[in-house]
Amino acid sequence: MADKVRGVVDIVFLMDATGSMGKCIDALKMNLQNFFNTMTSGNTPVKDWRAKVVGFRDYEEDGPANWLENNPFVTSLDDLNRQLSGITAVGGGDEPESLLDALFTVINVGATGLQESPDPNKWRPRSAAARVVVIFTDASYKETMSIPEAAGLNIDTLFNFIEKERIVLSIFAPDLPCYDTLCTAPRSEYTPAAGAGLDSLTSDPKSFSKLMQQLAKSVSQSASVVAV
Numbered sequence: 457m458a459d460k461v462r463g464v465v466d467i468v469f470l471m472d473a474t475g476s477m478g479k480c481i482d483a484l485k486m487n488l489q490n491f492f493n494t495m496t497s498g499n500t501p502v503k504d505w506r507a508k509v510v511g512f513r514d515y516e517e518d519g520p521a522n523w524l525e526n527n528p529f530v531t532s533l534d535d536l537n538r539q540l541s542g543i544t545a546v547g548g549g550d551e552p553e554s555l556l557d558a559l560f561t562v563i564n565v566g567a568t569g570l571q572e573s574p575d576p577n578k579w580r581p582r583s584a585a586a587r588v589v590v591i592f593t594d595a596s597y598k599e600t601m602s603i604p605e606a607a608g609l610n611i612d613t614l615f616n617f618i619e620k621e622r623i624v625l626s627i628f629a630p631d632l633p634c635y636d637t638l639c640t641a642p643r644s645e646y647t648p649a650a651g652a653g654l655d656s657l658t659s660d661p662k663s664f665s666k667l668m669q670q671l672a673k674s675v676s677q678s679a680s681v682v683a684v
């Protein structure tokens with residue numbers, strides 16, 4: 457039986473950064489410490505993590521220069537909080553947004569080799585660290601991608617990349633059919649919000665804190681990969 461690497465994970469917090477997401481971004485800021493405390497303790501603690509925040513909007517509405525706010529992977533909570541504080545909830549226009557384009561972008565940043573030092577702008581090798589993308593959005597997504605490197609591609613192509621790169625998806629989004637589709641990707645889970653937006657998930661601080669603890673435990677359980 458192949459050995460497993462446990463407790464090592466790269467995490468992307470992929471945040472809808474349009475104008476209606478301010479409350480959700482603030483709620484996440486208040487709970488990052490809670491999330492990491494839970495993730496690094498308990499029965500399956502994460503021993504080695506990197507994380508980053510990526511904000512996305514609408515590629516066509518906001519333009520190539522403003523639709524995505526990308527950041528490098530960091531290893532301290534202070535640095536991650538600075539990234540989150542740098543995401544401003546503006547723009548977006550009307551739904552849907554460019555979530556699939558954003559997923560395509562963060563999945564395909566490349567990876568370092570097994571003998572190379574970690575690169576903050578790339579994933580670690582698939583056999584050395586689990587890869588988790590946590591999505592927070594209050595809008596539907598465009599079914600066809602628009603960025604030049606993926607123009608015209610759809611969710612079926614994205615599923616192929618999710619499988620190839622062994623991405624674990626955790627989705628927090630409105631209760632919409634498009635997210636029922638997205639969560640059929642391998643290793644995906646979906647927490648639907650009641651009604652429009654994410655208020656049912658974020659408006660009660662105690663409930664959101666528990667939600668973040670549950671997410672942290674889920675990430676901990678996902679943080680194992682087959683070593684090469």
